[in-house]
Amino acid sequence: MPVQSKVFTYQIDGLSYIVTLYEQDGSFFSDITVVEGAMDVNAVYFGDDEFSGSSENLDGPLNMNGTRLDGERIQWDEAVALSDPGLGPEGEDKETYLQAGDTLTLELDIGSLDEVDIFGIRATSTTNDAGSIKAVSDDPEEPEEPEDPQDPTYEKLFFGEVFSDAGDPLGGTFILSEEPDPNPYSIPSLPEGTDPTFENYVSYYLSDAIGGDLSSLEGVVFYQTGEDGTQEEVFRIDAPEGGFQDPEDLFAAYEDALETQDLPAGTEGESLIMALSIEDASEDLAPEAEEETTEELELI
Structure with missing residues (x-):
């Protein structure tokens, strides 16, 4: 069972998804789940909200050039390539191609969920009008720990x-x-x-x-x-x-x-x-x- 989690959301016309970050058995994971539409997740980016130092970026079509948050250029701490753009011969069976209800789980090389305040996805073959996204999500929800059920009491x-x-x-x-x-x-x-x-x-x-x-x-x-x-x-x-x-x-x-x-x-x-x-x-x-x-x- 996850002991701690953060939830990022993203929504535009024709596409929405949820990213859940959590710790389990000492490792850290992200579950990327498409709620509406579809997308081919080619890369993920993440980092804290301290925009200082050099920014990680991937070459070519996997880059996140131009992404900003509240008008400020984002400094990414990590960038992870997952797949090349294009569905290729696998088509919709491609591992990184997610349709509504599908979830892709990734292990993150971090030591704490506190290291992730911003989560980005570079995706192509998307169902929004542009056909691709450089998506940025911040202000993650931190689900409250469920309260222990109260034992019934008797008079x-x-x-x-x-x-x-x-x-x-x-x-x-x-x-x-x-x-x-x-x-x-x-x-x-x-x-x-x-x-x-x-x-x-x-x-x-x-x-x-x-x-x-x-x-x-x-x-x-x-x-x-x-x-x-x-x-x-x-x-x-x-x-x-x-x-x-x-x-x-x-x-x-x-x-x-x-x-x-x-x-x-x-x-x-x-x-x-x-x-x-x-x-x-x-x-x-x-x-x-x-x-x-x-x-x-x-x-x-």
Whole structure:
């Protein structure tokens, strides 16, 4: 993958092209792609925007005599001959003859893309009225580095060890993105300042603070706040027989789930089934707790 690039464009009636310069594996290349029309690329010229010293130039029909930029004579740092004018017996199959959609890739003898601020092409057999060009392109676009995709965040996860036949959470661990105030049932929450990404939830679940066991899981349920302000299930991951053997297995299942889910924040999903509260993992649910339908609680 290219690690850095510059893009030059050129357009006249009947002909347009794009030149993309980039670094790849420590070498530097230019991709010349015709967008409209056709041309036989006979030579390329390039250099920085410091017009001092002698200028490189090729003899005969490959020269760039008379080329100027903003009225100033251009001083070219490099000139590379590619082919003689004329399509010859190869015709349109000539390697340097490019039609719309064709790309010619050249390796450039430079040490940095900073050395190229101006790019020139000497071409014949072109589809503009003159039939040839001494084209000059400057002010290259420098594409912004793509931002790293943001990991989805969730307001609550349930690491489930027991589910009812209908899929309702019965036993396991709820973890919240932020600790509520008040928190009468002491539901665990991520440490303050922790982004509520799946990776961070898993790390906290496996930490000494929770002491979670991946092999005991039957599934993981993800929650967001719905349009009506209540927390709703967005999606869930079902564990394989015997639970997950290691975090990598769990993360792989999560990535598979993301590929099949549309998961923007606040997405409507199945209604959250509120957890019943218990105070001790070894005790049965108290009748009073069974009547609660509006409070959520960690089940262990």
